[in-house]
Each structure stands twice: as structure tokens, then as C-alpha cells.
Amino acid sequence: MLTIYGEGRGFRVIWLLEEMGLPYKLRSVDLLAGADKDPEFLAVNPGGFIPALVDGDVTMVESIAIMEYLLARYGDKSKSKAPLAPAPNDPAFAMYQQFLHLGEAGLGANIQVVVVSGFVAPEGERDNWGARWALNQFNNRMKLVKRQLARAPYMAGDNFTAADISVAYTLNLAIRRGGIVLDDAEKAYMARLTARDGYKRTLDACPATKGFYESIPPACSPRTRNRSRLRAGREIGRSRPASAAATPPNCSARAASRSRRFPSCRRRRSPDRSSPWLLLRKKTGLLECTPQRRGDRRSHSSNAILPRCASPSGTSERSSTWPPK
Numbered sequence: 379m380l381t382i383y384g385e386g387r388g389f390r391v392i393w394l395l396e397e398m399g400l401p402y403k404l405r406s407v408d409l410l411a412g413a414d415k416d417p418e419f420l421a422v423n424p425g426g427f428i429p430a431l432v433d434g435d436v437t438m439v440e441s442i443a444i445m446e447y448l449l450a451r452y453g454d455k456s457k458s459k460a461p462l463a464p465a466p467n468d469p470a471f472a473m474y475q476q477f478l479h480l481g482e483a484g485l486g487a488n489i490q491v492v493v494v495s496g497f498v499a500p501e502g503e504r505d506n507w508g509a510r511w512a513l514n515q516f517n518n519r520m521k522l523v524k525r526q527l528a529r530a531p532y533m534a535g536d537n538f539t540a541a542d543i544s545v546a547y548t549l550n551l552a553i554r555r556g557g558i559v560l561d562d563a564e565k566a567y568m569a570r571l572t573a574r575d576g577y578k579r580t581l582d583a584c585p586a587t588k589g590f591y592e593s594i595p596p597a598c599s600p601r602t603r604n605r606s607r608l609r610a611g612r613e614i615g616r617s618r619p620a621s622a623a624a625t626p627p628n629c630s631a632r633a634a635s636r637s638r639r640f641p642s643c644r645r646r647r648s649p650d651r652s653s654p655w656l657l658l659r660k661k662t663g664l665l666e667c668t669p670q671r672r673g674d675r676r677s678h679s680s681n682a683i684l685p686r687c688a689s690p691s692g693t694s695e696r697s698s699t700w701p702p703k
């Protein structure tokens with residue numbers, strides 16, 4: 379039996395396995411409690427990060443490498459109608475390889491710096507040169523995604539492949555925590571991917587990721603944001619309450635109303651327990667962070683949920699002020 383340790387980028391691996399129709403087990407990893415409290419996991423990955431794969435005698439890390447391993451080792455057992463990895467002599471192979479890796483090395487690694495700088499770094503270090511550089515790198519690499527979508531519906535061409543899984547995972551994070559706003563072609567691309575049964579099954583298999591995606595709406599452009607704020611004001615039949623001034627930039631009136639019901643950015647509550655990065659911050663006493671909502675506290679098993687954070691003064695530090703310009 380294949381065992382996947384941890385959600386986070388393990389979402390990619392599980393999505394691939396769902397598309398291939400192969401059995402697996404997801405073993406949750408509580409990074410917040412500390413990898414040192416989980417000797418079984420540390421024996422699998424002494425680096426203490428997720429995901430990791432154990433397949434009999436094989437133990438490995440790096441989500442993209444794991445996907446390549448599974449496709450090469452078990453591709454013949456895949457129940458997917460179309461191949462999830464084109465053969466080397468297929469004209470689609472070059473773009474497949476490129477975007478499979480660009481999804482993590484080019485996009486994922488860069489947006490990670492933006493996300494941790496925006497939501498985890500001490501207040502005075504959030505708008506930093508490194509984060510601005512990483513955001514610039516991310517945006518440059520997104521130009522390749524944009525160009526490809528002008529040519530074809532998927533990263534490798536006409537068919538869905540593991541390269542789409544790689545890129546989509548990162549885009550899901552970037553639009554929720556990196557302040558990245560997708561253009562219409564990119565939105566349509568994400569809609570195509572997230573409509574897949576394999577994607578929906580993966581969400582059901584990954585409760586922490588599902589909770590994160592459901593609780594954080596994608597970033598939207600300032601114009602859309604203003605429109606939905608106005609709409610939200612009209613809907614409740616009065617002008618926007620002063621307390622809503624710090625409402626994060628959500629894309630819909632529903633989301634705006636939800637964030638008023640869960641004003642986690644503004645109120646001091648017990649610290650969020652879902653991010654291992656936060657543990658470091660908590661230890662330094664530099665940050666108060668609150669869960670999105672009560673239900674999120676269930677999700678202690680991975681760092682898939684990044685917290686909303688408030689400065690000690692209560693000022694919202696969410697994507698309205700992030701990413702840096």
C-alpha cells in the first residue's frame with residue numbers, strides 16, 4: 379500500500395493517485411506539534427517537511443519527484459483514460475516536463491516566500507526585498523503559463539496531465555495567500571481542472587486543504603473588490619459598518635458577509651494551531667494569529683491552512699496590504 383505523509387503539497391500526489399485510480403493511505407502529519415514529536419514521520423523524512431511517500435522499501439520526498447516515480451512505476455496500472463504523462467516521443471512531452479517542474483520550482487518555491495513573508499514573518503519584516511523579488515520571479519514565470527493557455531487548454535497541450543496538477547496546486551495557494559489575481563484564461567483553466575471528478579475526490583480525501591480552500595476566497599482585483607464591498611453594503615440595507623473597514627478583500631458579497639461573521643483578523647482569539655510556521659512565530663511571541671473559524675481547529679494534521687494574522691494593534695495584515703508593490 380502506498381502511504382502519503384501529510385497534505386500540503388501532498389495534495390498533488392493524492393490528486394495524481396485519484397486520477398490514476400490507485401489505492402493509497404494518507405497519514406496525517408502534525409507539523410505544528412513538531413516533527414520531533416512524531417518519530418515515525420521523522421524516520422521517513424528527517425527533514426521534517428511534507429509530503430513524503432513510502433512504498434514498500436521506497437521512501438522519498440519532493441512532490442514532483444514522487445509524481446514522476448508513481449507515473450513511471452505504476453503508469454501501466456493507471457485507470458485514467460488518457461495518459462497523465464505523455465511518452466517521451468509524444469510532441470507534448472517537452473511542455474509536459476517543463477510545466478511539471480515549473481509548477482513547483484518556478485512558481486511554488488517563489489510564492490512560498492511571498493506567503494510566509496506576508497502571513498508569518500514578523501510585522502516589520504513582511505514587506506522585504508526577498509519577498510518582492512520572489513513575487514517578481516513568480517510573475518515572470520506566470521508569463522509562460524499565460525502564453526501556453528493562449529495556445530492550448532492544458533499545460534502539455536490538448537490533454538490534462540500531471541503538469542496541470544503541479545501548476546494548479548500552486549495557483550490555488552497563490553490566489554488565496556499570495557494576493558495573485560488570475561486573468562480570465564487562467565480562471566477558465568482553473569475551472570476546467572477543479573471540475574474534474576479526480577479533483578473533487580482529492581478534496582474529500584484532504585480535509586485540511588478542503589477547509590483552507592473553502593474558507594479563503596481567491597484574491598480579486600481592486601475594482602472587483604470595491605464592487606463587491608458596495609454590493610455587500612447594499613445587501614444588508616445600510617452603509618458599511620465601521621467595523622467592516624478591515625474586512626479582507628473578498629470577491630463576493632457572500633464572502634464579505636462571511637468574513638464579518640468570522641472577523642478573525644480583528645479579534646484576539648487563541649492562536650491558530652494549523653500552521654507549523656506559526657509555531658516558530660508563537661514561540662517568539664511576535665504575532666497573534668487566529669483561526670478562520672472554529673471548525674478550522676480540526677485541521678491540525680497539516681500546514682495546509684495558513685492563518686489570518688493580526689498585528690498586536692489589531693490592524694488587518696491580510697492581502698489587502700499584501701503582496702508588496
Ligand SMILES: N[C@@H](CCC(=O)N[C@@H](CS)C(=O)NCC(=O)O)C(=O)O
Binds near residue numbers: 409681
Ligand atoms: N519542494 C517541496 C516543498 C515541500 C514543502 O515546502 N512542504 C511544506 C508544506 S507544503 C512544508 O512541509 N513546510 C514546512 C517545512 O518545510 O518545514 C515539495 O514539492 O514537496
